[in-house]
Amino acid sequence: MSLKQKVSCLIGAVFLAFLLAGCGDQTKDTGAADQEEKKEEEKVIGIIGPMQVEIDILHSHMEVEETTKKGELTFYEGNLEGQPIVLVKSGIGKVNAASAAQMLISDFEADVLINSGVAGGIHPDLGLGDIVISTKTVHHDMDETAKDFKPGQIPYMDTRYFEADKDLVKLAEKGTKGLPDYVDVFKGPIATGDQFIASEEKTDWIYETFDAYVVEMEGAAVGQVAYLNEIPYVVIRSASDDAGEEAAGIQENFVEEAAKNSSHVIEEMLKNL
Numbered sequence: 001m002s003l004k005q006k007v008s009c010l011i012g013a014v015f016l017a018f019l020l021a022g023c024g025d026q027t028k029d030t031g032a033a034d035q036e037e038k039k040e041e042e043k044v045i046g047i048i049g050p051m052q053v054e055i056d057i058l059h060s061h062m063e064v065e066e067t068t069k070k071g072e073l074t075f076y077e078g079n080l081e082g083q084p085i086v087l088v089k090s091g092i093g094k095v096n097a098a099s100a101a102q103m104l105i106s107d108f109e110a111d112v113l114i115n116s117g118v119a120g121g122i123h124p125d126l127g128l129g130d131i132v133i134s135t136k137t138v139h140h141d142m143d144e145t146a147k148d149f150k151p152g153q154i155p156y157m158d159t160r161y162f163e164a165d166k167d168l169v170k171l172a173e174k175g176t177k178g179l180p181d182y183v184d185v186f187k188g189p190i191a192t193g194d195q196f197i198a199s200e201e202k203t204d205w206i207y208e209t210f211d212a213y214v215v216e217m218e219g220a221a222v223g224q225v226a227y228l229n230e231i232p233y234v235v236i237r238s239a240s241d242d243a244g245e246e247a248a249g250i251q252e253n254f255v256e257e258a259a260k261n262s263s264h265v266i267e268e269m270l271k272n273l
């Protein structure tokens with residue numbers, strides 16, 4: 001083989017190696033890498049409230065820089081207590097909450113998710129207006145027990161409870177400073193389902209099965225989206241009713257007070273960030 005032939009063989013081999021490297025496994029782990037890159041930047045806090053009353057106070061206190069309508073949802077970008085936030089009213093239920101959460105991450109670059117609102121208190125120690133900070137969330141209505149999965153277990157997912165971020169939980173605890181004296185604060189599991197619970201029997205079952213402090217209709221959906229995207233989250237809820245037979249009537253009277261309490265915690269958290 002002539003020198004010229006040898007050189008062109010070598011160039012060919014190098015080219016082939018480049019080609020093969022490029023054609024290898026193209027899967028990218030964007031979650032962790034993106035988080036790493038953004039470490040030094042200011043974190044964008046995505047805040048989800050299911051109903052208007054659950055976002056009203058935060059919306060009125062924030063400095064809105066941009067309002068964006070995407071489909072049925074309206075996103076408010078701006079600042080609250082000096083922190084960049086994006087606020088959205090998701091609507092009630094798990095699909096609404098999950099969609100809003102994913103949009104906050106994918107379209108508004110939220111690095112952290114906070115779900116704020118009201119809930120039905122099911123722990124015996126819990127009174128109306130009391131605050132619960134999620135340590136974890138679970139879907140109380142996910143049920144494949146007929147196939148030997150545990151209540152709340154999503155088949156073939158490696159977690160049954162979506163763990164809240166420990167630093168956010170600590171921050172939320174600090175954020176309870178300044179609440180009215182009658183408001184007690186609890187930390188614990190929160191149970192989520194596409195059901196407004198108004199039954200003592202159901203309440204007892206959820207409490208006994210999941211050790212949950214409150215029931216609501218969005219938290220675990222936000223937790224699951226945070227888990228899938230590998231970003232931190234926490235749920236802050238205030239009890240607007242007891243999830244018993246009279247829950248709907250009680251909620252009507254207490255929803256504003258409860259929403260005020262959970263909004264207070266969110267604002268204090270942002271102050272301490």
Ligand code: ADE
Nearest residue numbers: 118119120196197216243
């Ligand atoms: N949110 C507020 N109260 C609730 C209840 N009783 N059940 C489900 N979600 C709620």
